[in-house]
Amino acid sequence: MESRFEILDAFVDGERVDAAALKRALAEADGRDYLVDAWLLREGVQEDMTIEAAMPPATNRPRAVRTWLFAAAVLVALAGGYAIGYRASGLWSPVTTPASPSNPATAASPPPAVRTTSFPVPVPTKVIQVDFGTAPAAGAGGE
Amino acid sequence: MVAAVILGLALESQAGAAGTPQEPERPVGELRVVLAAPVYQPDGAVSVETSSLPNGATSLAFVYGRGSICDTATAINKEPAEAGFGWRLMSNTVSHSPTQLVVSIDWRRVWDRGQKVTNGPSGTVQLTLRPGDRIALDHIPNTVASEACRAVGMGLEVRVVRAALPTPPAPAAGRGPVAAPPVLPLGATPGGNGALDADVWLIHTRPTGSEEVLHQKVRLAAPGGTFSFSTVKFQTTKGEIGFEMTGSIQRFRVPTGGPDGSEFLIVDLARVVTGGTAPPSGFRNTTGGTPVALPRPDDVVAFLMPGAEIRSRGGGGGGVGVPRGGATAGGSGTITAAAGGGGARGGGGAGGRGGGMGAVQLRTSMEAAQALVLLEGNVFSLRVRFTPGQ
Numbered sequence: 183m184e185s186r187f188e189i190l191d192a193f194v195d196g197e198r199v200d201a202a203a204l205k206r207a208l209a210e211a212d213g214r215d216y217l218v219d220a221w222l223l224r225e226g227v228q229e230d231m232t233i234e235a236a237m238p239p240a241t242n243r244p245r246a247v248r249t250w251l252f253a254a255a256v257l258v259a260l261a262g263g264y265a266i267g268y269r270a271s272g273l274w275s276p277v278t279t280p281a282s283p284s285n286p287a288t289a290a291s292p293p294p295a296v297r298t299t300s301f302p303v304p305v306p307t308k309v310i311q312v313d314f315g316t317a318p319a320a321g322a323g324g325e
Numbered sequence: 326m327v328a329a330v331i332l333g334l335a336l337e338s339q340a341g342a343a344g345t346p347q348e349p350e351r352p353v354g355e356l357r358v359v360l361a362a363p364v365y366q367p368d369g370a371v372s373v374e375t376s377s378l379p380n381g382a383t384s385l386a387f388v389y390g391r392g393s394i395c396d397t398a399t400a401i402n403k404e405p406a407e408a409g410f411g412w413r414l415m416s417n418t419v420s421h422s423p424t425q426l427v428v429s430i431d432w433r434r435v436w437d438r439g440q441k442v443t444n445g446p447s448g449t450v451q452l453t454l455r456p457g458d459r460i461a462l463d464h465i466p467n468t469v470a471s472e473a474c475r476a477v478g479m480g481l482e483v484r485v486v487r488a489a490l491p492t493p494p495a496p497a498a499g500r501g502p503v504a505a506p507p508v509l510p511l512g513a514t515p516g517g518n519g520a521l522d523a524d525v526w527l528i529h530t531r532p533t534g535s536e537e538v539l540h541q542k543v544r545l546a547a548p549g550g551t552f553s554f555s556t557v558k559f560q561t562t563k564g565e566i567g568f569e570m571t572g573s574i575q576r577f578r579v580p581t582g583g584p585d586g587s588e589f590l591i592v593d594l595a596r597v598v599t600g601g602t603a604p605p606s607g608f609r610n611t612t613g614g615t616p617v618a619l620p621r622p623d624d625v626v627a628f629l630m631p632g633a634e635i636r637s638r639g640g641g642g643g644g645v646g647v648p649r650g651g652a653t654a655g656g657s658g659t660i661t662a663a664a665g666g667g668g669a670r671g672g673g674g675a676g677g678r679g680g681g682m683g684a685v686q687l688r689t690s691m692e693a694a695q696a697l698v699l700l701e702g703n704v705f706s707l708r709v710r711f712t713p714g715q
Binding site: 298299300301302303304305306307308309310311312313314315 | 364372374395396397398524526528538540542594596610611612615617620623624625626627628629630631689690692693694696708710712
């Protein structure tokens, strides 16, 4: 582990850290990658421990997970614009992600029978200018 | 623009004093219930899937999103298999008159977060609705916003629409008070080949640039069909303005012409602008029949109304026949507001033609110009896609 990223470890562990140093660490792409890796590792360890322990300290586990989730949410805001938030939502939302496993709107190729969607509005391929109320009739104008 | 309007009003009053013929009262279509699913975007844009229900019978309808709430659709009678968000509704029209509609609606949220739910919010209401009313029933927040769908949430609303009337047979040349009969290819006969589905979008571009888009899908039988959009309301310096858009599409077979060499359409659009300084019944204007060769299923035809223009063409207006791929600036953003210039253009056109017009035609033109003034930079356009009926 690189020392400059120790602060990320501490942050993931729920320790109090210097916000400015945390921002500096997250400003680096390596730092953000490290954060995700550390997070994945700890989540994996957490799941294993939950399964093995089965019962006793179960009261602490959900709280710890929630703390990490909260920390992750803060990180998303700090990282600003980076896709961590998007990836993270997939990590802790296993229940909701299956909601769009076969999302046809984002599928690369539509099913054989072309299904049209209402939105977004398609780009016009032909444009016709219409005018309300003018319609100059050849005969009407002479009345 | 202002000068044109003043001139028009003066001429109109003179015409009225002289007892010149007035435009006959137009029959109006019946009121119908519209189910609407507005999807709200973070930037203020709104996309609304709509579906009107017939009067006189109990209707079973489904308003839903597929993989996300951004991919909305409606279904009548048949429960959709691909729904992930949305509602089931039973609607029964208790009574309807030219001015109001009483409807009983039983609704239930039956899909949420991609799954079917059995204990979702529900309700039964009896509503007395008038044109322009919007009643919100439920709202599903988007808890899984993503790059593909940033929407804040999807609502369920009941609205009212005045059904479009089929276009009457075109008057003989020289007798029509408003429009000349459209020119059709020689040998054209009424009726199309098989059923068509028409996806119709009404795009309202606000002066700020944000858009509200209403969509509906209508079936066109062999003779053709109609579509109607519920009133779009917005605020201006003259108060709340309402914009209604209806349309009629007639189908004709022709010996030659059109992509498949056999069919033409006559598209007749009508709009009503209410509120502000408009008379109680609003400013009602039509385009007259516009002949259109039946487009291919992958074609999208945009009908630009005064005040709208193709962004890539600058201020030229009148963009007819933009070649395929020419308007690919992206999404609905290819049509943009003219920020008041449209009003001037419309008024100028009307005023310029005034000299050779009959009194009724002039009045119609001036109403169109006044309607444009009321819109205050709010621009409307229409897009249509025709596909074989399924």
